[in-house]
Amino acid sequence: MALCEAIIVMTHKLSQKLIAEEIETKEQLDLLKSIGCNFGRGYWFSKPIPGEEFEK
Numbered sequence: 001m002a003l004c005e006a007i008i009v010m011t012h013k014l015s016q017k018l019i020a021e022e023i024e025t026k027e028q029l030d031l032l033k034s035i036g037c038n039f040g041r042g043y044w045f046s047k048p049i050p051g052e053e054f055e056k
Contacts, residue, residue: 005035012036 004020011018020032023042032040 001031001035004032004037008036 008018017038020037020040021042023029023032023040023044025044028042029040029044
């Protein structure tokens, strides 16, 4: 947790946005939001899908 928060703070100090990967649960999402993470992706949002399905 401390490492994640330090990375987020460092990224914001550099005026950058951060994308967390491999978010699998609502608890992980809530935790990352609470420490200032800007964006996220992972199974919580969508399982992997074929490219053709994504384009639809």
